[in-house]
Amino acid sequence: MRVVVLGLGGWISSPWLGYPAIYVETDRRILLDAGEGTYARLAQCGLALPDVLVLTHAHGDHILGAPTLLLMARRGGGRLKVVATASVLSSLRRILEAVDMPHLQQNMDPVEVPPDGEVEEGGTRIAFAPARHSVETVHVRVEHGGRCVAYSGDTAPSDSLVELARGCDLLIHEVSGNPGQEEAAHAVGHSATGDAVEMARRAGVRALMPVHYYLNAPLIPPGVDIYVPYPCASVEL
Numbered sequence: 001m002r003v004v005v006l007g008l009g010g011w012i013s014s015p016w017l018g019y020p021a022i023y024v025e026t027d028r029r030i031l032l033d034a035g036e037g038t039y040a041r042l043a044q045c046g047l048a049l050p051d052v053l054v055l056t057h058a059h060g061d062h063i064l065g066a067p068t069l070l071l072m073a074r075r076g077g078g079r080l081k082v083v084a085t086a087s088v089l090s091s092l093r094r095i096l097e098a099v100d101m102p103h104l105q106q107n108m109d110p111v112e113v114p115p116d117g118e119v120e121e122g123g124t125r126i127a128f129a130p131a132r133h134s135v136e137t138v139h140v141r142v143e144h145g146g147r148c149v150a151y152s153g154d155t156a157p158s159d160s161l162v163e164l165a166r167g168c169d170l171l172i173h174e175v176s177g178n179p180g181q182e183e184a185a186h187a188v189g190h191s192a193t194g195d196a197v198e199m200a201r202r203a204g205v206r207a208l209m210p211v212h213y214y215l216n217a218p219l220i221p222p223g224v225d226i227y228v229p230y231p232c233a234s235v236e237l
């Protein structure tokens with residue numbers, strides 16, 4: 001299993017960080033979220049279009065890159081499987097209509113999942129659990145060949161993530177605040193760096209990768225091993 005970071009910023013962050021998009025290569029090419037500029041990042045990182053796009057929620061920093069991916073799938077004569085909850089699929093359809101590209105729905109294979117559902121794609125299992133964000137959001141676990149990566153999406157500290165990520169090789173967790181900013185982060189459905197470390201420690205994962213930070217660099221308290229993300233960073237699990 002290989003994980004490649006396409007974008008790691010939050011909605012308001014240094015532009016070179018990009019917006020949330022994590023590429024996971026198993027026997028399938030799976031993309032977790034698609035913020036603005038995701039297609040450009042795929043090209044910059046030398047990666048092919050994904051087979052499967054998983055959207056954790058419908059906030060713009062996680063979804064606004066999806067129309068371009070569908071357009072490029074159409075250009076190649078193909079379709080893109082989009083796995084998400086009913087509300088997120090509905091938002092994506094409305095986005096396609098709003099940008100006057102409703103026909104791109106023909107290039108989308110929607111797979112609707114409940115927030116605690118799971119799907120099999122080839123030999124890869126993709127499982128979900130409900131997150132604690134300001135809108136309906138899911139955590140994601142991708143498992144293949146005895147390897148596993150979990151992705152928080154946007155969330156306040158979440159017991160369901162601890163269970164979903166249990167024993168994974170890597171937890172990719174959002175960090176929307178530094179130590180001392182927990183209260184403000186939790187109030188809007190986000191986590192601070194210490195929360196991410198605590199989630200990783202409780203889930204028993206081998207390593208943590210912090211993503212989704214804003215203009216201040218993340219200060220990570222000790223407690224777990226850290227993979228430092230950067231655009232096109234690649235991790236073999």
Ligand SMILES: [Zn+2]
Nearest residue numbers: 057059133154
């Ligand atoms: Zn969000």
